[in-house]
Amino acid sequence: MTFKEQFQKQIEEQERVSKERRSVPPPPAAQHNSSAAAPSKFRNTNSKPDQQSIIKSVEYEYETNTLFVLFHNGRIYSYAQVPVETFDALCKSSSVVQFFNNRVRDNFTLTQVE
Numbered sequence: 001m002t003f004k005e006q007f008q009k010q011i012e013e014q015e016r017v018s019k020e021r022r023s024v025p026p027p028p029a030a031q032h033n034s035s036a037a038a039p040s041k042f043r044n045t046n047s048k049p050d051q052q053s054i055i056k057s058v059e060y061e062y063e064t065n066t067l068f069v070l071f072h073n074g075r076i077y078s079y080a081q082v083p084v085e086t087f088d089a090l091c092k093s094s095s096v097v098q099f100f101n102n103r104v105r106d107n108f109t110l111t112q113v114e
Helices: 003-021 084-092 096-104
Strands: 055-061 066-071 076-079 110-113
Touching (some): 055 096, 066 084, 066 096, 084 096
Antiparallel strands (some): 055 066, 066 076
C-alpha cells in the first residue's frame, strides 16, 4: 500500500469515527497533547474538515517534524521542519486555510506525496 493510500485510508477511518462520536460530546479534559505518545506513526492527527475549505485534513509526524496536508482534490503535500507549535496553532485556529496560507504555505519546504 502506498503512502498516499495509507493516508487516505486513515482519513476515511477518522471521518467514520468522527461521525460515530458526533452524538456524544467530548469530555472537557480532552485536549491535544503533543508530548503524549500514540501507537501510530501519525500522532494526534487533529483532522479539521471544513466544507468551505480546500484542505480536507492535516496530519503531523512528530519524529520528523513533517506536516502533511490532504487537499479536497486528493493531492497530499508534506511540509518539512514545521515546529510542533505551528501544528498546534494550526489545529486550534478558527480558519485552517487562513492560518495555512499565512504561516505554512510559503514558509516551509514542500514536497508532493505520490
